[in-house]
Amino acid sequence: MTSPIHSLAAHHYTDPEIFRIESAGLFNRTWQFAGHVSQVANPGDYFTFQLNGESLFCIRNQDNEIKVFYNVCQHRAHELMSGEGNAKLIVCPYHAWTYELSGQLRSGPNIRSVPGFDRSEICLSTVRVEEFCGFLFVNLDPDAAPMDAWFPKAREELAAFVPQHAQLKPVRWEEIPEHCNWKVSVENYSECYHCKLNHPTFSNGVVRPETYDIQPQGHCLRHTTECQNLDQMSYPIDLDSNAHAGDYSSWFLWPLFSFQVYPGNILNTYHWCPVDADHVVVWRGWYTVDGVASELIDNLAQQDLDTTVAEDIGLVESVQRGLKSRGYRPGPLVVDPEGGVNSEHSVMVLQQWMREAATVESNV
Numbered sequence: 001m002t003s004p005i006h007s008l009a010a011h012h013y014t015d016p017e018i019f020r021i022e023s024a025g026l027f028n029r030t031w032q033f034a035g036h037v038s039q040v041a042n043p044g045d046y047f048t049f050q051l052n053g054e055s056l057f058c059i060r061n062q063d064n065e066i067k068v069f070y071n072v073c074q075h076r077a078h079e080l081m082s083g084e085g086n087a088k089l090i091v092c093p094y095h096a097w098t099y100e101l102s103g104q105l106r107s108g109p110n111i112r113s114v115p116g117f118d119r120s121e122i123c124l125s126t127v128r129v130e131e132f133c134g135f136l137f138v139n140l141d142p143d144a145a146p147m148d149a150w151f152p153k154a155r156e157e158l159a160a161f162v163p164q165h166a167q168l169k170p171v172r173w174e175e176i177p178e179h180c181n182w183k184v185s186v187e188n189y190s191e192c193y194h195c196k197l198n199h200p201t202f203s204n205g206v207v208r209p210e211t212y213d214i215q216p217q218g219h220c221l222r223h224t225t226e227c228q229n230l231d232q233m234s235y236p237i238d239l240d241s242n243a244h245a246g247d248y249s250s251w252f253l254w255p256l257f258s259f260q261v262y263p264g265n266i267l268n269t270y271h272w273c274p275v276d277a278d279h280v281v282v283w284r285g286w287y288t289v290d291g292v293a294s295e296l297i298d299n300l301a302q303q304d305l306d307t308t309v310a311e312d313i314g315l316v317e318s319v320q321r322g323l324k325s326r327g328y329r330p331g332p333l334v335v336d337p338e339g340g341v342n343s344e345h346s347v348m349v350l351q352q353w354m355r356e357a358a359t360v361e362s363n364v
């Protein structure tokens with residue numbers, strides 16, 4: 001007889017050393033959200049962003065390629081870009097070394113006077129970047145497998161669920177600080193065993209919880225469910241508009257991002273930004289065609305913030321306090337071989353990835 005699988009040991013969520021191992025390994029080797037392609041619509045458009053302690057910038061070059069560079073000059077390490085904007089060339093604010101948008105050094109005051117100075121050998125350091133249905137993801141590991149290998153089928157599925165994805169732009173952002181470890185928040189996102197009790201609006205007015213399931217696809221956790229009966233939906237949808245108008249689905253991309261499509265093909269995202277062992281900031285993003293404001297999306301985003309998000313904050317912060325209790329011993333996960341809404345098979349999978357990240361990295 002097999003015995004139940006137990007939840008992860010509490011120190012995984014509270015020990016700063018585990019967080020350091022994750023930062024040094026996992027976060028540097030996985031695909032991380034950088035921004036949206038609409039932020040670099042034209043050649044020269046750029047934006048800067050932070051990732052795991054690194055400053056990076058994304059820019060569209062003259063050949064219409066999207067590039068991501070470490071935001072550091074190859075002379076004496078001044079940061080090159082700040083904020084966002086449009087640039088014909090990349091000019092360092094310290095001594096005016098100037099780079100092409102390809103990253104190649106073009107000129108610098110008095111560099112010709114230096115015997116043996118070879119301009120062509122100097123180039124900004126690039127970072128792997130992939131566009132995924134209009135979203136930009138980077139990986140600090142130059143040898144990382146492509147996103148389609150990490151998250152098989154997710155790209156095609158997402159495109160089918162969001163037929164308008166090529167025209168989308170961000171319309172609304174919510175910043176949600178949570179006093180808990182990033183893994184507590186991600187685990188909470190990745191099971192719906194708690195939904196009926198804690199998310200009445202989501203369970204009664206958005207989805208039909210009895211149809212909810214979560215299955216792994218590579219390192220993606222794919223959530224699927226049907227929408228609630230139309231007379232109970234908290235907002236109107238047109239079921240005849242396309243094949244997936246009545247479905248809810250989400251694609252959690254290990255370890256820190258999720259695409260979520262609400263019934264009505266409404267795309268929104270979760271982006272977890274770990275701060276330290278005890279804190280994570282979750283960014284919720286909402287998207288509309290051309291970024292045009294929509295009362296329906298605004299109301300739905302507000303409903304989500306006031307119900308599901310607020311309800312989850314209470315849960316995850318209580319769990320973080322509980323994980324520090326001397327009276328806690330990790331309990332068995334409720335893994336139903338049939339899957340379904342009242343099963344934590346998805347947490348079991350997630351915790352296996354978490355264990356591997358903590359073990360592999362400690363050998364580095």
Ligand code: FES
Nearest residue numbers: 073075076092095
């Ligand atoms: S550090 Fe950039 S030009 Fe000197």
Ligand SMILES: [Fe+2]
Nearest residue numbers: 188189199312
């Ligand atoms: Fe929840």
